[in-house]
Amino acid sequence: MPVAPFETLPDDARLWVFAAAADVDSEDAPKLLHNVDLFLKSWAAHGHPLTSAREWRDDRFLAVAVDQRTEGASGCSIDGLFRTLKDLEKVVGTSLLTGGLVHFRDALGLIHSVSREDFERVARQGGADASTTVFDTTVTTAGEYRAHFERTAGESWHAQLLAG
Numbered sequence: 001m002p003v004a005p006f007e008t009l010p011d012d013a014r015l016w017v018f019a020a021a022a023d024v025d026s027e028d029a030p031k032l033l034h035n036v037d038l039f040l041k042s043w044a045a046h047g048h049p050l051t052s053a054r055e056w057r058d059d060r061f062l063a064v065a066v067d068q069r070t071e072g073a074s075g076c077s078i079d080g081l082f083r084t085l086k087d088l089e090k091v092v093g094t095s096l097l098t099g100g101l102v103h104f105r106d107a108l109g110l111i112h113s114v115s116r117e118d119f120e121r122v123a124r125q126g127g128a129d130a131s132t133t134v135f136d137t138t139v140t141t142a143g144e145y146r147a148h149f150e151r152t153a154g155e156s157w158h159a160q161l162l163a164g
Contacts, residue, residue, distance in 0.1 A: 003040045006053040006065065011143025013053075014073060015065040018085055019103050019137050021095040021113050023059040028092040035091070036062065039084045045074040060103070060111055061135065062096065063149075065142045102158065103135040104128060111135075116161055123162045130154030130162060 024032060036054055043050045043066075051067040064081060066073045073081075085096045102119040105111055106127065114122065122128045132153045139145045153159055 003037060004051055004053045004067065006055040006063070006142075009051075009053050009065050009067050009142045010069065011141060011146070013065040013067045013142040015063055015140055015142050015145050016078075016081070017135075017137040017139060017145065017149065018062040018064070018096045019098075019101065019113060019135065020060045020062075020092065021098050021101065022093075023111070024092045024094065025059070029056065029059065032056075032062075032088055032092050035084070035088055036064070039081065040064070043073075043077060043081070045071055045077040050077065058111055060113070061137075061149075063142075063145055065145075102161065103137065104153070104158075105133040119158070120161050128153065128162065130159065132158075134158045 033054070033056055040052045040054060043052055048071040050073060051070050053065050055063045057063075062085075082097065089096050100116065101113045102116055103111060103113050104119065119128060130153055133150060134153045134156055135150055136148055136156050136158075138157070139149055148156070153162060
């Protein structure tokens with residue numbers, strides 16, 4: 001099934017956001033995206049091709065979505081995506097599958113990926129507050145991604161980490 005342009009997927013398309021623990025440089029990003037595109041072109045669930053798309057942004061975030069109107073991703077097909085990304089970690093030199101990290105922009109606009117405890121510490125030290133831009137990797141649909149992936153900490157679940 002052809003890979004669709006990301007913007008053409010419906011808002012209810014199922015989505016996964018993968019965040020690199022560090023920026024992927026301009027030499028490694030094309031390698032990553034080429035391999036992801038190869039995987040998506042052959043991605044199938046129970047032998048049925050999946051209509052999918054991907055978006056790469058900020059040298060760090062990979063969003064992969066499936067239009068479930070034609071065929072939904074199965075557990076095995078999702079496992080295949082995760083295995084592919086795990087293998088690609090060696091290519092890009094950073095983790096793509098580490099969970100539990102908080103991703104935010106500092107006052108200079110640089111993106112950081114830190115543990116929740118470290119983000120709370122940054123907030124206590126004045127380096128983050130309700131107006132800090134955060135990235136919500138827990139969004140699960142293309143519509144949520146478009147509307148809520150990047151927003152202020154005060155408008156997201158990250159606000160609970162600022163109270164400490």
